[in-house]
Amino acid sequence: MSNEGYLGRELYSERMFPTKYDVLAYEVISRKTRVQIFQQVSSMLRTFTFRSKHDDIGSFYYGLMSNLKRRKGVTDFADLLSKASIQEMNRRSTKDYGVFSRDKDEGEFFKLLIYADEKDYLLILDMIDLLSYSVLERFKKGSSEKIDELINEVFRHNGIGYELVKGHVIHKGNEITHLEIIRPALLYLSDPLYSTANKEMLDAFSKFRENKFKDAIHQANKAFESTMKIIIHKNNWSIVNRNPKKKSPSVQAASANLLIDTILEHAQLNLLIDTTLEHGDLEKFHKTALEGMRNSLQTLASLRNAHGGHGEGNEIIETHKRHCEFALHMTASNIIYLIKTYG
Template identity: 50%
Template structure:
């Protein structure tokens, strides 16, 4: 029987009270979602849908690498060091993961035990586990197998109202659902073209910074991705750089500022006035937002200030993504 995930039979409770969240959850990953990942992975495994790229690989290699990297990055000797005290005490008597799947051993058992019994509020640990699972599945499994796992996890994120998605084996903060679907996801799709590898790395880093509450870094990298996209488009079209001020010397492409890049695009394609204003406005907005955190230096980091950073950072990421999408679709 082929794996169909959770797309088949819909429960009465799901039809009556659909998971249509206006505000997605970010700082708690519910145990229900983590148990469902465990259950669906068991189903995929039993159906024989985890197909390895090479004969010398084994499924155990995936979980060995996951736990090795996690312990090194977290600076712990045992996975139990990452569990809350209550869970450690409970596991001394009974491990429901082992009872459910007695054939699990070693690092695979450690992975699922940590995934399920980690504190719901330790969302960064849980997201690290899920991202590492996706990364090593992609590294060791055939593409269709790893894509099946990512699709299953993304569907579970969606139906549980958790505001993250796996794209290219990296956890991405979704923000607003509509913007994510119509702007962020298509932008990352276009940037995944090898031509835009530099801009892609910067945009992915911006979302990673946002996930880690490094809002200034997120805005900075979104700005870099915007500028890198313009540089790539200019180079791709073999346009000569043009400075806004004729008296200024023309820089090399790597050192060109956003103003020079925007002016160059305008002179080569005759931008509509609203298009030119939009690009200039984005440049000014990103530069202004980058100074937001500095303006509060020395003050207490209250919840209101943090919420301000989040709103401005989301705005910067979504605006940068919108303009990158426009540039690539139109000129790239």
């Protein structure tokens, strides 16, 4: 837990025996994790200021639960719980888990979050995702970042393989890959200039979380191409025309190969690169890097075509999942290089 403040101060056992997880959990989110999220978020929200003077905690949770029910196609939150979960909920008092308010909608949010089966991880993640986004929309600037940081700390402490980035739940995958590739790529794309590519990349992770691997690869491919188009437009480069008999296409209509050719031809080598290299070596390095990106795009297309269906059985699904993770990581790496070098 965070060391800041009374509620965040680590206990003796946490300081002496910090929890470390070699394998992160993705498809089980423990009740302990959810109780900690609700308790800490509930307390923190009451210290924030709403954007509108007409809002309060009650209206916040009313909007949150109304949105969730509409998205899930139900009229009662209990419709999203199993019979066993409802029976347990009816047996237990909400006081057992430390509810801080008797507001109806906050109570519903609490019950659904706590009593959902721990294996119903998609519902739980949807609730956390919607909670973070609602804070971003309803509270003043800076509030969402604090909530995301708090929830991420709870996730980390409990070995949960997800993280909130800019109000979106992201699958972490390998910890090092996530920290060094995925997170930086999303932070670069959070610049309003890259809003289109950012949305497509977030959609890719959303599809991945739903096991829609072909759609995830397709969205990653779109994010890759959108990033190149934005960079070309930002630098005011004209599209390379390999066929003088044909009119040069617009940036938006250009193929992926033309986009790479354009960047390769127009890019200036006046960046903060290792100056000990000879100019020819620099040019060769950039050409090699961009040719690698061309191959990456072809790989994405091949992966997308190869994942027409999910197949049956865990072995097939895990194979598709591994390929999709590779596609997402490869795309994120290329986006980081493009933006840092030319964007």
